[in-house]
Amino acid sequence: MTIDPAPSRTNRLEVAALAKSVPGPPALFRGLDLVVGAGELVAIIGESGVGKSTLLNILAGLDTADAGEVRVDGVALGPLDEAARTRVRRERIGFVFQAFHILPYLTLRQNVALPLALVSPDARAAGERADAMLDAVGLGMRGSGYARDLSGGELQRVAIARALVHRPALILADEPTGNLDPETAAKVLALFADAVREGGAAAVLVTHSDATAAIADRVLTLTAQGLVPRG
Numbered sequence: 001m002t003i004d005p006a007p008s009r010t011n012r013l014e015v016a017a018l019a020k021s022v023p024g025p026p027a028l029f030r031g032l033d034l035v036v037g038a039g040e041l042v043a044i045i046g047e048s049g050v051g052k053s054t055l056l057n058i059l060a061g062l063d064t065a066d067a068g069e070v071r072v073d074g075v076a077l078g079p080l081d082e083a084a085r086t087r088v089r090r091e092r093i094g095f096v097f098q099a100f101h102i103l104p105y106l107t108l109r110q111n112v113a114l115p116l117a118l119v120s121p122d123a124r125a126a127g128e129r130a131d132a133m134l135d136a137v138g139l140g141m142r143g144s145g146y147a148r149d150l151s152g153g154e155l156q157r158v159a160i161a162r163a164l165v166h167r168p169a170l171i172l173a174d175e176p177t178g179n180l181d182p183e184t185a186a187k188v189l190a191l192f193a194d195a196v197r198e199g200g201a202a203a204v205l206v207t208h209s210d211a212t213a214a215i216a217d218r219v220l221t222l223t224a225q226g227l228v229p230r231g
């Protein structure tokens, strides 16, 4: 399945003049510009409630902005209908949610294989790639176990494996190491770094962690006026 019009992958995220309000003043942000190139990893920091998760949801086409444009891997999200936006998300984006959204009654392998299963008929290849990703996050022996039995840090690692399994053009992750000890965090950060530096993906990681910010090419602070270099 392919998406048109997208002749080739750019692995770029381009955001221009984005504005978003939620009920009750003031606006979360306006005039927000951001370009993340292929092979670039950007960390976004900012106070609780400033709108970081909302921004990631807009970049993934899960929420809509009041104004401005988002272009993922060469495709502008604004003009797309819901079905086309979902296709962009499935095929080109890997998303690690702040609340994981791992499905409790699927096995870990089924959870991780899901992004591939949605776009490719090759279930066996999807299972093998899912196992490799679970191995990479230290859960290789747990693939046939159920997500409902996992700890918070284990769920987070499954979420990261699932976000990277289909080699997305754009990686969006919301506090991806929030529940991990420093050693495990370093291991999963290396996976993000690999996907970006070797896989050529663009990545935006929301984080409060210095270790996560340290692997970023740029660290930006979200403010009501948009993203500004960390002061």
Ligand SMILES: Nc1ncnc2c1ncn2[C@@H]1O[C@H](COP(=O)(O)OP(=O)(O)OP(=O)(O)O)[C@@H](O)[C@H]1O
Binding pocket: 022, 023, 028, 046, 047, 048, 049, 050, 051, 052, 053, 054, 055, 098
């Ligand atoms: N659909 C909505 N309706 C009303 N308010 C909303 C909605 N979505 C988000 N908000 C509000 O917008 C603000 C930004 O929320 P968001 O979750 O983006 O913050 P955040 O920067 O990710 O915070 P944290 O660091 O705590 O995760 C919050 O005050 C939140 O309550």
Ligand SMILES: [Mg+2]
Binding pocket: 052, 053, 054, 098, 174
């Ligand atoms: Mg948040």
